[in-house]
Amino acid sequence: xxxxxxxxxxxxxxxxxxxxxxxxxxxxxxxxxxxxxxxxxxxxxxxxxxxxxxxxxxxxxxxxxxxxxxxxxxxxxxxxxxxxxxxxxxxxxxxxxxxxxxxxxxxxxxxxxxxxxxxxxxxxxxxxxxxxxxxxxxxxxxxxxxxxxxxxxxxxxxxxxxxxxxxxxxxxxxxxxxxxxxxxxxxxxxxxxxxxxxxxxxxxxxxxxxxxxxxxxxxxxxxxxxx
Numbered sequence: 265x266x267x268x269x270x271x272x273x274x275x276x277x278x279x280x281x282x283x284x285x286x287x288x289x290x291x292x293x294x295x296x297x298x299x300x301x302x303x304x305x306x307x308x309x310x311x312x313x314x315x316x317x318x319x320x321x322x323x324x325x326x327x328x329x330x331x332x333x334x335x336x337x338x339x340x341x342x343x344x345x346x347x348x349x350x351x352x353x354x355x356x357x358x359x360x361x362x363x364x365x366x367x368x369x370x371x372x373x374x375x376x377x378x379x380x381x382x383x384x385x386x387x388x389x390x391x392x393x394x395x396x397x398x399x400x401x402x403x404x405x406x407x408x409x410x411x412x413x414x415x416x417x418x419x420x421x422x423x424x425x426x427x428x429x430x431x432x433x434x435x436x437x438x439x440x441x442x443x444x445x446x447x448x449x450x451x452x453x454x455x456x457x458x459x460x461x462x463x464x465x466x467x468x469x470x471x472x473x474x475x476x477x478x479x480x481x482x483x484x485x486x487x488x489x490x491x
């Protein structure tokens with residue numbers, strides 16, 4: 265995936281231990297760097313729209329499933345947790361404790377909407393001790409099979425839902441089950457279910473619209489809201 269400023273690419277790479285790690289590649293220097301330690305299976309890296317974070321999922325119980333011939337992995341449900349990497353060493357943790365004190369009202373006159381442009385996003389990554397700036401997000405561990413970042417501080421996650429067992433004597437219905445779409449808000453630190461039965465989904469570039477498929481039906485709706 266591209267960074268918001270178009271100068272970096274984040275991706276996951278299969279290591280010699282058959283697990284994946286989150287990496288980034290700089291188009292300016294031509295150099296690549298591994299960000300996660302490779303001790304868990306990392307997938308679905310995504311930049312936050314503000315350019316300060318990279319989100320990803322990682323699993324520590326998917327080891328048996330990395331070798332397709334290992335039949336002991338059959339019917340084992342691998343789960344994933346969701347993490348955030350703070351890219352700059354001088355940026356605070358997005359999960360730091362919040363003050364419960366009330367903020368004073370801002371009496372300064374606010375500029376009219378559209379009178380000022382938002383500053384351009386510039387992605388800077390401090391690689392020294394970056395592994396100490398990887399934080400677990402307060403999102404339940406589930407069998408996630410997709411992650412996309414929307415507007416700043418907003419994540420969408422697809423959860424695999426196993427199909428119900430078929431009636432006695434009936435063949436399994438592999439089209440049943442589906443996936444559930446969840447939305448996480450970094451500001452409130454809460455996760456909410458958006459839709460059931462989602463097969464796949466995409467977000468618009470500005471994060472305001474969502475295109476998803478339920479069965480053979482494609483739907484466009486506001487991001488994070490059912491039609």
